[in-house]
Amino acid sequence: MSELQKRQIQLEVLRYNPETDTAPRYQTYSVPCLNEWVVLDALNYVKDHIDPTLSYRWSCHMAVCGSCGMMVNGEPKLACKAFIHEYGDQIKVEPMANFPIERDLVTTVEDFITKLASVKPYLIPKSDQPISAGEFKQTPAELKKFKQYTLCINCMLCYAACPQYGLVPEFLGPAAISMAHRYNQDSRDGGRDQRQEVIATDEGVWECSFVGACSEVCPKHVDPAGALQQVKVASTIDWYKEHLMPWVKK
């Protein structure tokens, strides 16, 4: 096994202390890294050995929990999936764009949590069924129809990448709408009408102009941009059915 390669990097971190700062400021740390590290390892090194006051969120270190989203050289990334060897010796780390900064790399995410809850991201069965009736069955094809959307880890990188969300903070945004789409596509679900009231609105899917950045930055390869366009198509069909063919049931 080859010896691990050592590197010295300059980690430029946007810091903000709400108790003392009026605006964020950059602070640069010189970090001895192994080339196999990810940016999160470098941040942990800073926290453990250089500056214990540095604040950031992280948990699993394996791109599952979705906690360590931040901007790495201006790109929304999970710090645990941003490999040092993909960058030069100067790496700029900032909190996720489009979110208020709580402290250092920690952002305020209540807005997303509220929006996600508003789309009812859970199964709403078509009819109540006693447990004795058994499980709701689903074919592999029916599962495949929505499976990619189940991989969303709510890391919010899609919101950090979405200029529409940055410009119009009321926009429901990529992850919330694609989660609504995930349940709408589920053969066991009967809650589409309830979700449409939230997502087929000006501040819902019609605020999206298909920049597509959300899908490009998704660390789990979910395609929220695709989901939003599919919701637009389905909502348009709904409108035509309602206005031109009122006798046709949706």
Add this chain to the structure above:
Amino acid sequence: MSSKPYVREMSKTTWFLSQPRYKRYMAREVTCIFIFAYTFLLIWGLGALANGPEAFSGFLESLRSPLGVLFNLAVLIVTVYHSISWFVVTPQAMPIQRGEEFVPGNIIVNAHYGAWAVVSLIILIWGM
């Protein structure tokens, strides 16, 4: 919970300069202005047609002028770019599931190119 979260304002006019992907998006969006302008040209042509053969031949003459040719060429180039930029994203907007699997995206994109070629051919033959 901090009582003082810091909000970074996004520039309303220059935000798209920060990332190549935003510039590509703006290029796709801005090209539609040329198509919008071309619809006015068509409406002008219709108006000329309604005003009689003399007005219409004047309209055709203006199309053949260097400025008219330049405008048409510019519209053709940006329309091709605009169309291609939309064709590329069609598999995301209209995925087709056959059985368990989804039809590969390139087949959907190529079907659009095929339909485009067929329609263009019909119009060209019809116009000859």
